[in-house]
Amino acid sequence: MTSPRLALRVLCDTDVERVHAAALSMLGEHAAAAERAATAAPETVLLAGREASRDVVLGGDSVWLAAGGPSPLARPVEGGAARRGTAADLVSALRLAEVLPEVGVVTCPPVLVDDSSLLDDLRLCLETTTKHILAATLQVGADAEVAVRMGAAVAGGVAALRRRPLLSLIGGPDSAEAALVFARAGLPVGFYAHLAPQAPETVADLARALACHHAGVLSACRQIQAAAPGAPFIYTVPPAEVLAGDVEEPALFALAALQMASHVGLPACCASLATRAVEAGWRACTDNALVLLSASAAGGPLLVGAGTLAAGAVFSPQALVLDAELFSWNARIADGITIDAERLAVAEIEQVGIGGNYLGRRHTRTHARGVWRPRILDRSPWDAWEASGRAGALEKADAVSRDYLNSFTPTPLGRAEQENLSRIVAESGL
Amino acid sequence: MSTIDSIAPRLQWHILAPEEIERIHEASLTVLERTGVRFPAPRALAVLEAGGCRVDWASGVVRFPRAAVLAALAWAPRHYVLAARDPEQDVLLDGRHGYLSNDASGVFIVDHHTGEIRSSTKADVAASACFVDALPELAFCWGPAVTSRDAPAATRALHDAEAVFVNTSKHFQTVTTVGETAARSVAEMAVLVAGGREELRRRPILSFMQCAVDPLGHDALNLEASLVAAEYGLPCGFMPMPLAAGTGPATLAGTLVVQNAGTLSGLVLLQLAFPGTPVFLSGAPSVIDVRTGAYTGGSPEDYLLAGAATQLARRYEIPMAMGTMATGAKEPGWQAAVDDSLSTFTSVMSGADMMNGAGLLNGSKMLSYPHLLMETEIYRIVKRMAAGIDVSDDSLALDVIDRVGCAGTYLAESHTRRHARDLWRPSFWDRSPHELWLRAGRPGALEKATEAADEILATHEPRALPEDVRRAIRALVAAADASSTEMPR
Numbered sequence: 061m062t063s064p065r066l067a068l069r070v071l072c073d074t075d076v077e078r079v080h081a082a083a084l085s086m087l088g089e090h091a092a093a094a095e096r097a098a099t100a101a102p103e104t105v106l107l108a109g110r111e112a113s114r115d116v117v118l119g120g121d122s123v124w125l126a127a128g129g130p131s132p133l134a135r136p137v138e139g140g141a142a143r144r145g146t147a148a149d150l151v152s153a154l155r156l157a158e159v160l161p162e163v164g165v166v167t168c169p170p171v172l173v174d175d176s177s178l179l180d181d182l183r184l185c186l187e188t189t190t191k192h193i194l195a196a197t198l199q200v201g202a203d204a205e206v207a208v209r210m211g212a213a214v215a216g217g218v219a220a221l222r223r224r225p226l227l228s229l230i231g232g233p234d235s236a237e238a239a240l241v242f243a244r245a246g247l248p249v250g251f252y253a254h255l256a257p258q259a260p261e262t263v264a265d266l267a268r269a270l271a272c273h274h275a276g277v278l279s280a281c282r283q284i285q286a287a288a289p290g291a292p293f294i295y296t297v298p299p300a301e302v303l304a305g306d307v308e309e310p311a312l313f314a315l316a317a318l319q320m321a322s323h324v325g326l327p328a329c330c331a332s333l334a335t336r337a338v339e340a341g342w343r344a345c346t347d348n349a350l351v352l353l354s355a356s357a358a359g360g361p362l363l364v365g366a367g368t369l370a371a372g373a374v375f376s377p378q379a380l381v382l383d384a385e386l387f388s389w390n391a392r393i394a395d396g397i398t399i400d401a402e403r404l405a406v407a408e409i410e411q412v413g414i415g416g417n418y419l420g421r422r423h424t425r426t427h428a429r430g431v432w433r434p435r436i437l438d439r440s441p442w443d444a445w446e447a448s449g450r451a452g453a454l455e456k457a458d459a460v461s462r463d464y465l466n467s468f469t470p471t472p473l474g475r476a477e478q479e480n481l482s483r484i485v486a487e488s489g490l
Numbered sequence: 491m492s493t494i495d496s497i498a499p500r501l502q503w504h505i506l507a508p509e510e511i512e513r514i515h516e517a518s519l520t521v522l523e524r525t526g527v528r529f530p531a532p533r534a535l536a537v538l539e540a541g542g543c544r545v546d547w548a549s550g551v552v553r554f555p556r557a558a559v560l561a562a563l564a565w566a567p568r569h570y571v572l573a574a575r576d577p578e579q580d581v582l583l584d585g586r587h588g589y590l591s592n593d594a595s596g597v598f599i600v601d602h603h604t605g606e607i608r609s610s611t612k613a614d615v616a617a618s619a620c621f622v623d624a625l626p627e628l629a630f631c632w633g634p635a636v637t638s639r640d641a642p643a644a645t646r647a648l649h650d651a652e653a654v655f656v657n658t659s660k661h662f663q664t665v666t667t668v669g670e671t672a673a674r675s676v677a678e679m680a681v682l683v684a685g686g687r688e689e690l691r692r693r694p695i696l697s698f699m700q701c702a703v704d705p706l707g708h709d710a711l712n713l714e715a716s717l718v719a720a721e722y723g724l725p726c727g728f729m730p731m732p733l734a735a736g737t738g739p740a741t742l743a744g745t746l747v748v749q750n751a752g753t754l755s756g757l758v759l760l761q762l763a764f765p766g767t768p769v770f771l772s773g774a775p776s777v778i779d780v781r782t783g784a785y786t787g788g789s790p791e792d793y794l795l796a797g798a799a800t801q802l803a804r805r806y807e808i809p810m811a812m813g814t815m816a817t818g819a820k821e822p823g824w825q826a827a828v829d830d831s832l833s834t835f836t837s838v839m840s841g842a843d844m845m846n847g848a849g850l851l852n853g854s855k856m857l858s859y860p861h862l863l864m865e866t867e868i869y870r871i872v873k874r875m876a877a878g879i880d881v882s883d884d885s886l887a888l889d890v891i892d893r894v895g896c897a898g899t900y901l902a903e904s905h906t907r908r909h910a911r912d913l914w915r916p917s918f919w920d921r922s923p924h925e926l927w928l929r930a931g932r933p934g935a936l937e938k939a940t941e942a943a944d945e946i947l948a949t950h951e952p953r954a955l956p957e958d959v960r961r962a963i964r965a966l967v968a969a970a971d972a973s974s975t976e977m978p979r
Contacts, residue, residue, distance in 0.1 A: 068503045068839065075881035082886045254896065265909045267885035312875050338927055342935050343919050345827035346868055350875065353832055357503065370924050382824060389828065392790035393836075397742045397798055399510040404517045405744030406524075414528045414551060414706040418739055419783065427740035428780045432790045437825055438818075439779050439786055442852055445820055453824035 068357035070315040076323050079267065079316075083275035094278035097285035098324040101293040105248045105327045107165060107192040107362075108224035110214065111471070114191045115224075116164045116362070118248075118294065119327030123356045123394065125387045126329075126364040127157035128170025130196050131375035137461055142374045145171035149375070150181065153367070154188040155468045156377050156461055162384040162391075165192045165362060168227075171375045172197070179206055179488060183481045186214050186226070190471050194329075194364070195229045195242075204229070204241035206488040211247070213480040214473065222246030230296050230329050230364065233276070236283065243284045243291040250294030250329050252276035253283070266313055273297070274320045281326070295321035297361075299334035299371070310334070310347070311354040318358040330355055333365030333383060334372050340379035340454060344369060345386070352386050356394040363387075377465075381457040385436045392432040403427070435460060494579050495626040496587040497869075499876035503839035505797040511805050514743065514798070518750040519556045526553035527706045527755040531713035534759055541762030554758060562761035563754075568807045570768045572630055572725060573693035575683060576659035576953055580693075581629045583770070583809040583843045590834075590869050592622050592862065593816050593850035594633025594665040594699075600851065600858040602940050607856060610636030615653035617947060618849075618857060623658035624950035627866040630661035632699070632846045636857045637666055644974040648967045651676045655683050656960060659953040663697045663725075663844075668711035673698070673718035675970055680724070682962045683955065691723035699772060699811065699846075702730040702752045704737035713759070720760045720767040727770035727811055728756030734791060736778035742794055749775045749795070750802050757808070770844070771803045774813025787818015787853040788829040796833065797840035804841050812837050814845035815865055818853045822861035822936055826851065830865050834872045859943035864935055867918050874914040885909070917942070 071079065084091040104119035116124050133142040134149035137156075153170040157163045166189045169181035178197050185193045198204050207227060208218075215221035228248040229239050239249040253276045281293050297317040299310060314332040321328035332351045337344035355363055365372060366387070367380030408423045418424045436456045438445060445451070473481075506514070529535055530550040539545040544553040572581040581589050598607050599614050618635035622628045634654050641649035647667040654662045667676045680696035681687050690696070698719035700712035708728065719726040730752030732738030738745030753771045760769050775795035779786045786792070796812050803810030814837040817829035830848075837845045848869070849862030879885075890905045900906045918935040920927060927933070955963075 068501065070501055070878050071881060075879070078881050078886065082888055085888060086891065265885050265887060265905070266879045267881045268887045268891060270879070271886055271888075272891065312879060316879050336921060338920075338924050339932075339934070340824065342823055342827045342864065345824045346831045346871065346919075349828050349831040350835060350871065353835055354875070373924060386828060389790050389832070393793055393832065396505055397510075397746070397794050399506065399513050399743045403739075403741035403743035404513060404747055405739040405741055406517050406520055406747065408739050409521050409705070409744060409748060410525045412705065412739075413525060415703070416705065417736065418705075419736055419778075421740075424735050424740040428735045431735065431740070431777055431780055433781070434789075437788070437828070438820065439782070439784065441784070442820065442855075450820070452821065 068315065068354060069319060070312060071319050076319055079271050079274055079320060080323060082271040083278060086272065086275040087279060090279065090282060094282040097282040098278060098326055100285050100290060101281060101326060102290070103325050103327065105292040105294060106225065107228055107248060108226050109192050110190040110226060116192055118329070118362055124164035124362045125162050125366050125384070126165035126167055126194055126362055127160070127163045127366045127380055128153060128167035129365060129368045129372040129375055130167060130169050130172050131368055131372055132172045133370070133374040134171045135374060135376035135378060137377045137465060139458055142376070145173045145375070147173050147176065149173070150184060151188065152377055152465060153375055153380070154185060155465055155470070156380055158189045158191060158470070159464045159468050160380065160384045162387045163191065163366065165194050167196045167364060168193045169197070170367065178203055179210070179485050182207055182210055183485055186210060186481060187473050187478060188470060193227050195227055196231060198229055198238040199231065199234045201237040201241050204238035206484060208241060208245040208247065209484050210481055213484060214477050218245065228294070230294065232298060236280070239284065240287050243288040246291065248292035248294055249284060250296035251280050252296055252298070253279040266316070270313065270316050270320065273317065278324070293326060295324070295326040295328040297321070297328060297330040297332065299331055311351045314351060315354045315358050318355060318361055328361040329364060330361045331364040333363055333368065335369060336371045338370045338374065340369060340376055340382050340457070344379065345382065348383055349386055352390045353393060356390045377461040378454060378457040381460045382436060382453060385434065388435070389432070493626055494581060494589065494629045495873070496589050496629060497838050497873045497876050498587050499838055499841065500878035501839055501876050502841065503797065503836070504801065505794055505840065506801050511801055514746050514750060514802060515805065517747045518754060519559060521706070521747055521751045522554040522559055522755060523556055524553070525706060526551045527708065527751065529708050529713060529759065531710040533717060534713045537763045538759060552755070554755065559754060559758055562758040563806055563808070565761045565765045566757060566769050566808055567766060570725065571693070572661040572663070572697055573695050574630070574659060574661045575695055579660050581661055585804070585807060585809070585841070585843065588838050588842055588845060589629035590627055590814070590845045591630050591632035591663070591847040592618070592628055592635045593847040593854050594635060596636040596850045596855055596857045597639060598856040599636060600856050602858060602860050602943060609639045610857065611640040612638035612649050612653055614857070615650050616657045619654045619657035620950055620952050621859060621862070621946055623660060623952040624946045625866055627869050628660070628848065630663055631658050632663045633665050635849055642971060642974050645672070645967065645970045647672045648675050648679070648970050651679050652963050652967050655679055655963060656955055657952050661695055661697070663699055665699045667698060668700070668709070668715045670714040670718055673715035675966060677718060677722045677724065679963050679966060682959050682966070687722070694724045694768070697725035700726065700728050700756070702728045702756065704730050704732040704752065705748045706752060708756065716756065716760060717763055720764040723767060725768035725770060726760055727772040728753050729772035729774055729811065729813070731774040731776065731813070733785065734775070734777040735780055736783070738775065742791055742798070745775055745795060746798055746802070749773045749799055770809040770811050771806070772811040773799045774816070775799060785818070785853055788825070793832050793836040797836045800837065800840040800842045809843040811844035811846055812842040814842065815848050816850060816854050820852050822851070822858060822864050826861065827868070830868045834868055835875070838872050838876050859947065860936055860939035863939040863942050864918055867916060867935070870914065
């Protein structure tokens with residue numbers, strides 16, 4: 061989690077108003093109801109963890125990271141090429157997401173497994189992680205009904221689940237049916253309606269895509285509030301290319317969309333960690349570093365997609381560790397610089413004087429603890445780096461993910477909850 | 491011939507609030523007045539004393555009355571041109587445009603085919619200047635990128651300058667020229683290239699950057715060179731590089747004060763010596779690795795410091811040269827990408843005028859041409875981001891949306907054709923589908939950049955210097971070499 065003190069705006073107030081007005085004009089007779097719905101939806105949304113210490117609150121100043129896609133392919137923890145996702149890959153992804161402190165929310169499932177049902181995946185998620193679970197594959201109402209029952213089984217009942225929603229749903233236009241089920245159960249949802257052609261191959265203007273998407277979100281919010289007044293609704297920002305084709309700079313779209321979310325007072329979820337790079341290297345890093353920095357600076361969203369490559373097609377434990385490092389890096393940047401008399405340190409500067417050294421000073425000992433420290437970044441001297449076999453960030457990330465998984469100790473679900481989950485899945489016949 | 495690819499950012503990022511900038515400014519004035527800065531050069535001390543500063547001749551420490559600092563800031567020009575031999579490549583420092591340069595003073599070259607690391611030579615200075623000349627993203631040649639380690643130490647700066655002047659028609663900002671004699675020689679080379687001393691003053695094709703000695707000090711030879719620069723009317727600035735928790739307080743605010751006081755003190759000297767001479771502020775503040783005591787070569791705090799220091803320069807309306815990119819990574823990969831992306835984003839959005847710079851690895855020690863090209867790609871990405879989103883009737887395109895409707899495609903629309911031309915296109919990013927990429931042998935950005943680097947090195951021809959100028963420069967360097975045993979630096 062990071063609480064940004066910095067602010068970056070890509071649209072001026074007038075531009076925001078123009079985009080909003082354009083969206084309302086697309087909504088036609090539903091415009092007023094859509095605006096009312098956005099006002100009626102809560103400004104903050106609790107995404108509860110199985111343990112309260114894992115709770116995430118969207119809509120404040122904090123930025124949160126969500127791990128996973130879902131991805132049909134997975135890069136094995138032990139390395140090598142991406143393959144069809146296996147049960148082992150799914151478990152590794154869930155465990156790594158559970159143990160990395162930068163990850164606030166887990167996407168369900170981070171890895172799609174052949175011959176595994178969505179509800180089996182959800183059961184595994186509920187059993188493995190104590191963090192909030194973001195259902196990203198649910199579309200059918202019947203599946204969503206079972207998912208709600210499963211969530212209630214872990215939360216301690218339907219009312220408890222409503223109070224502390226362990227599950228939420230984020231999706232595109234195909235998720236509307238499942239979203240309505242979740243919303244009626246008091247679970248946070250976010251999706252957008254199709255008001256414009258979905259043409260990923262189409263190059264489109266960013267302003268046009270932004271207005272179309274904003275209208276789609278407002279339309280979805282109207283549907284949810286009509287079905288479940290006051291239901292928590294999340295302004296969902298998909299990867300820019302989903303809406304606008306092969307767009308110029310995805311970070312720019314994400315920034316602008318987050319401003320639109322803020323304009324209508326809705327908490328936001330941004331699936332912008334969606335690099336098209338197929339390896340966790342230079343390009344993936346450039347993509348994600350800029351997206352994370354700009355989104356963090358814009359303030360407040362849940363950033364989805366950590367650990368994914370190839371536009372979400374591949375989940376990579378290595379990439380998740382690297383994205384977590386990027387998030388940590390950006391968290392420090394977003395925290396800004398505190399200016400007060402103690403930190404300006406004029407007296408300290410005078411005492412150390414010209415040509416002096418601050419290393420052994422009490423002021424330094426007090427404040428050096430706050431200096432950011434890397435998990436992956438290499439700061440060794442050249443000779444030491446060569447002696448280590450020129451280990452790069454990718455090798456380190458592999459080692460970190462293996463270490464974390466080896467030392468992982470799960471916080472198990474109670475036996476009764478586990479049995480309930482199994483029974484619900486079996487009874488569903490889905 | 492390339493034209494300069496500057497950034498005029500529409501987006502702005504403010505790391506400090508206006509009242510926080512004022513607090514840093516006030517604290518800097520207090521430190522300048524109370525603690526002072528060391529100037530170990532008699533000529534500089536004389537200038538500062540005559541200008542009303544309190545000089546302790548024994549220690550070389552100068553304390554600055556705030557009025558002297560404010561007056562110097564008022565005299566310094568807000569806008570000026572870093573002229574190029576080719577006027578089309580002039581760099582206009584107007585507070586609205588940001589320019590990238592190469593990084594400077596590397597001492598090694600990475601052979602991008604074998605991975606071998608070797609000492610840089612004068613031939614490398616020439617090749618790197620020619621490489622800079624070829625790239626529109628690099629507005630001027632800083633440094634040079636690597637130094638002529640095969641040249642005599644006493645005249646190395648002259649060899650560096652000769653290789654740069656011959657191989658690029660872009661502006662040259664020297665970093666390696668220190669000492670009065672060397673500075674005069676390099677300035678005289680610029681006189682030869684410009685066609686006369688007055689012409690050089692009118693169109694300064696050369697500027698000087700001098701490193702400071704942190705905390706709160708300067709080097710004698712650097713001070714001498716800076717005064718020569720100002721005497722010739724050449725832009726000059728001082729670059730402190732305080733390390734928080736080492737040569738600066740562990741708090742970022744305190745390190746900003748040390749950084750700001752250091753660069754302002756150099757500005758005051760030059761304005762007192764030659765009022766109205768073009769100057770710039772500069773800095774490359776960083777933090778120490780508290781576990782090892784070493785330079786970090788990239789950290790989140792670096793970018794905060796860079797952005798905040800640039801905001802201070804904006805407050806003074808004086809051009810700012812900010813250390814940018816200059817990754818501590820040892821190879822062009824993931825770590826370099828983080829450093830380069832975030833530092834460029836911060837410098838651009840904060841409004842840095844000069845961003846120094848691209849091409850070096852391992853904490854500005856090793857030049858890698860493919861790495862340099864990959865950094866120019868990041869610069870272009872950030873440039874596109876800094877342009878923001880145009881929101882107008884035409885870009886909102888409500889009529890087009892209405893016409894295409896709910897199931898159509900925008901591909902064939904004239905609106906799309908018109909606007910698609912503006913879209914950013916990568917040079918080294920791969921956008922092919924996964925399967926195609928696998929079939930192509932998994933090419934990465936580094937492979938593409940390596941190919942492009944080879945092409946530039948093999949084919950680019952800089953605009954030639956007139957033969958008589960070349961000969962005159964060569965003679966000047968040869969004469970300096972011949973007398974180098976007696977030549978004080």
